[in-house]
Amino acid sequence: xxxxxSKIGVLTSGGDAPGMNAAIRAVVRACSYYQLExxxxxxxxxxxxxGDFEKLDARSVRNVINRGGTFLKSTRSLEFxxxxxxxxxxxxxxxxxxxxxxxxxGDGTFTGGVFFSDEFNFPIxxxxxxxxxDIHGTDYTLGYDTALNTVVEAIDKIRDTASSxxxxxxxxxxxxxxxxxxxxxxxxxxxxxxxxPEETAGVERMLESLKKSKASGKTSSIIVVAEGERSGKNIFxxxxxxxEQDENYDIRVSxxxxxxxxxxxxxxxxxxxxxxxVGAVEALMDxxxxxxxxxHHQDVVHxxxxxxxxxEPKVDKELRRVADITSV
Numbered sequence: 001x002x003x004x005x006s007k008i009g010v011l012t013s014g015g016d017a018p019g020m021n022a023a024i025r026a027v028v029r030a031c032s033y034y035q036l037e038x039x040x041x042x043x044x045x046x047x048x049x050x051g052d053f054e055k056l057d058a059r060s061v062r063n064v065i066n067r068g069g070t071f072l073k074s075t076r077s078l079e080f081x082x083x084x085x086x087x088x089x090x091x092x093x094x095x096x097x098x099x100x101x102x103x104x105x106g107d108g109t110f111t112g113g114v115f116f117s118d119e120f121n122f123p124i125x126x127x128x129x130x131x132x133x134d135i136h137g138t139d140y141t142l143g144y145d146t147a148l149n150t151v152v153e154a155i156d157k158i159r160d161t162a163s164s165x166x167x168x169x170x171x172x173x174x175x176x177x178x179x180x181x182x183x184x185x186x187x188x189x190x191x192x193x194x195x196x197p198e199e200t201a202g203v204e205r206m207l208e209s210l211k212k213s214k215a216s217g218k219t220s221s222i223i224v225v226a227e228g229e230r231s232g233k234n235i236f237x238x239x240x241x242x243x244e245q246d247e248n249y250d251i252r253v254s255x256x257x258x259x260x261x262x263x264x265x266x267x268x269x270x271x272x273x274x275x276x277x278v279g280a281v282e283a284l285m286d287x288x289x290x291x292x293x294x295x296h297h298q299d300v301v302h303x304x305x306x307x308x309x310x311x312e313p314k315v316d317k318e319l320r321r322v323a324d325i326t327s328v
Contacts, residue, residue, distance in 0.1 A: 026277020
């Protein structure tokens, strides 16, 4: 029989994502609702090792649902990757009387949680938060919707100047291993071509698309490029390559970078964070451990952390088909 949970810790780890604060808020207020104590862990797993804890209550998280980033801060801890580091973290939790932990982050965060739970038989539940939407077993991760809106707004503005000067713009978006941001924002912003990591024929497709666009009378074009696309060229080399194929192109490059991580979370991300935060506390109360709280067809689901980490990225073939049709 599992030990009754009375005190839950919560931390954020890895890259920040809009909606993290909303998720922390939901965890804290669910604890308050169920009359559990909640401890905030600052600076992720490194703060866990150092005992950088603070008791949180319902009032501690007022006015944070609309804030981007994470007020608990985040860091990538090399020390936590060692058994000695994880032992220190466990000792800190025992001393503070913490019974279980909610970890908010991506695959690196979940991997650390699995090791920790296995070594110390400690209850861990994960909430997926990464703008790349590359966690398996959930339809959406926290921050993804906000990042999409940020990217589309930026590309809309770039298109204004592209149209004014008859230019070809290459716009790089985040997505080292997954092309969800590029594919969805490219469709949403009306891009002429989209290059993503999951496909190997991206450059050939792009050149063919540019030829068709020019033949159809288009005077400006937008190409959305995921940072991990597989041509072997960075975006500036890609621009040079296109210019070598046709010197008539007036090419500009825009790297959106970390603006995609920031900003106030969208309503969708705030609601998602609230659902997942409450679901995480209730899962721990029900004796669950080593599961991620995800969303599938609008239902809150429990997914083994190992499944969330190890799944293979896949292209949404229907979205790619829609992109091809609407870019003519």
